[in-house]
Amino acid sequence: MILDIVIAVGWAVVVATVGAYLTDSLSPWYREVLKKPSWQPPDWAFGPAWSVIFALAALSLFLGLRDAPDSGTRSLIIGLFVVNGLANILWNPLFFWLRRPDWALVEVPFLWLSVLVPMLVLWPISTAAGALLLPYLCWVAFAAYLNLTVVRLNRPFGIGTGSALDARAGR
Template sequence: MNPLYVSGGCAAALLVAGGLATPIGSWYNTLRKPSWQPPGWAFGPAWTIILGLAAWSAAIAWTAAPDAAARTSIIILFAVNAACHFLWSPLFFALRRPDWALGEVVFLWASLVALLIGLWPISPFAALLIVPYFLWVSFAAFLNWTIVRLNAPFA
């Protein structure tokens, strides 16, 4: 099976699951947010592009992997990242705990650092495709921190 179809399907599933776990309602709309927060409509296209690049990265790394052990490492790195990616939305939106999401985003960010480090020896290009994801999550973490600072305490 073509690795791009598999990784693309996984990325699409993550997009759908993340969207379903992100109920935007009156609670979110009443939160104080910084003036520099991107408009709500920008998040869907941003995540679609970012996860598309991650899927491409996974397919390239899989194809470039020299052996089964490297392919296993690639699966583990992307699976951990997917779990960390998915957990953030329910914490922030469904449970209404931006403070817990802020704690979790550290793990998401670390999973991206692990991807960058783990993919580089296999395929520098695959690692570079993760950079926009890393930058966006770094920005999103700062946005999350700002929302916590503007609205805490949460209970």
């Protein structure tokens, strides 16, 4: 049981920490150049939202591991959360470091599926574990729409292509 707690909390802390690091401290490009929709939540709201999502996901992982009927199922659950963590982390450098919201948008369906699949796997093992991932799934769906809107407001993308973002950034 202690190992399950360590795995679940460790997963959440690593994914949240690496993701936050890769957010690039909301660079001037994000704050001043990138056009965002008026309905986007304020920047300060993303930290608390992700904190709640990661806490619920960690609890989901813990319950799934605790209630898994065998070691094969435990390994599957851990593997699914590892895949989700990687998909979650990958979005950040695509959007913030490479400044390619269009590439991040292409990655979003994989992130969404990486939440849905563990949810479906966990549901018969622990309904609570599956249900705890629902806010994460909804948040990723909302973030996908936000990402799509940012792409529409700012396209085309690409350094040196004469993109709207290049012009606004003075390139």
